Amino acid sequence: MAKTSQERQRERRAERLKEIKRQVDEGSLVIRKMTARERAKYAPRAKPDSSRRNRPRR
DSSP, X not given: OOOOHHHHHHHXXXXXXXXXXXXXXXXXXXXXXXXXXXXHHTOOOOOOOHHHHTOOOO
């Protein structure tokens, strides 16, 4: 039976995470905490007002 797009998406994500874990384990990828300067530079963006998006059409 064919998989839904959501199932395929979950599988792709699982494969990517598996690959990242493999790279971390072998030492070819290092994950570190962000510095305070980086956190300020790449601060999370404010979410857009969702009430405008869900407004019914006229």
